[in-house]
Amino acid sequence: MKNTSQRTVAETIRATARRFQRAKLHYGHGTETAPDEAAWLVGHALGVAPDRLAGRLNKPVPPAAMKKIDALTAARIRTRKPLAYLLKEAWFAGRKFYVDERVIVPRSLTGEFIAEQFQPWIDAKRVRRILDLCTGSGGMAIACAYAFPKARVEAADVSAEALAVARINIKRHRLGRRVQLRRSDLFQALKDRRYDVIVTNPPYVARAEMRTLPREYRHEPELALVSGRDGLDAIARILAGAARHLNPGGILVGEVGNSAAALQKKFPSVPFVWLTTSTGDESVFLLAAEDLARHHRAFKMPS
Numbered sequence: 001m002k003n004t005s006q007r008t009v010a011e012t013i014r015a016t017a018r019r020f021q022r023a024k025l026h027y028g029h030g031t032e033t034a035p036d037e038a039a040w041l042v043g044h045a046l047g048v049a050p051d052r053l054a055g056r057l058n059k060p061v062p063p064a065a066m067k068k069i070d071a072l073t074a075a076r077i078r079t080r081k082p083l084a085y086l087l088k089e090a091w092f093a094g095r096k097f098y099v100d101e102r103v104i105v106p107r108s109l110t111g112e113f114i115a116e117q118f119q120p121w122i123d124a125k126r127v128r129r130i131l132d133l134c135t136g137s138g139g140m141a142i143a144c145a146y147a148f149p150k151a152r153v154e155a156a157d158v159s160a161e162a163l164a165v166a167r168i169n170i171k172r173h174r175l176g177r178r179v180q181l182r183r184s185d186l187f188q189a190l191k192d193r194r195y196d197v198i199v200t201n202p203p204y205v206a207r208a209e210m211r212t213l214p215r216e217y218r219h220e221p222e223l224a225l226v227s228g229r230d231g232l233d234a235i236a237r238i239l240a241g242a243a244r245h246l247n248p249g250g251i252l253v254g255e256v257g258n259s260a261a262a263l264q265k266k267f268p269s270v271p272f273v274w275l276t277t278s279t280g281d282e283s284v285f286l287l288a289a290e291d292l293a294r295h296h297r298a299f300k301m302p303s
């Protein structure tokens, strides 16, 4: 049998993936499969970004990196922590972010629409002010700052701990002049500020559903995941408040995961546009400022 210190990168990724599969890990915190998660881990140990690994697959893995890979693999299996927390890094919208247990691992599907400047739903040239509500690690705010180089972005969260992580990322991406942090319970501390685009990936898991989620999710802050009995408390408040914070022609883009059907059912008359990601997922909606204003009453109805 081959000594593990002589394994190539490709062999090491395969061996790591097999260990993950045997341990029946849950994915969905930055990767969707055992091989992808293994490639990320191996790349990290080698100091190579996941999208740069292809050119190195036949190179041997040095013993020091192999030791690190073994230790990280064992820790991932033993603790069931999302790999991002073990590596203190996450990849979102093609960029690297610092993460730890104070924030959820960024994986928002909204990233795809940010990269496309929300086309064809808004005149991108005119976007000057963006709000990322419930910003967590700041990933979506930072992705917006890259996608709209002339815009100022506000990144709001009620959690001081999350904002501390977002601050690290804003500094690392050198975007301090264009991305400002706000501590706010949804719109509460945002006074009468208005934006051209509001993006939000709020908590949207129903309380009972939380208990059924794989162990990996229990390492994430509950405040970031659970939102009342039906998972819709935060998004309902956002829908009720958004019109007052959007400029004419502005848009609200919100992500609600598998609560999409429940949201549409709760507000049947509201013309949510369900955006389709490249993988066919439809859990991100878009509403124009005018539609939000028109349906203001629906959002005020008691649930």
Ligand SMILES: C[S@@+](CC[C@H](N)C(=O)[O-])C[C@H]1O[C@@H](n2cnc3c(N)ncnc32)[C@H](O)[C@@H]1O
Pocket: 103, 104, 105, 106, 107, 108, 133, 134, 135, 136, 137, 138, 139, 140, 156, 157, 158, 159, 162, 184, 185, 186, 200, 201, 202, 203, 204, 223, 224, 225, 234
């Ligand atoms: C699902 S996480 C999303 C984080 C980030 N946008 C992302 O996509 O990775 C939801 C975030 O909402 C924040 N949050 C929860 N309740 C809030 C509230 N009432 N006001 C503002 N932020 C809130 C949590 O602290 C958490 O960071």
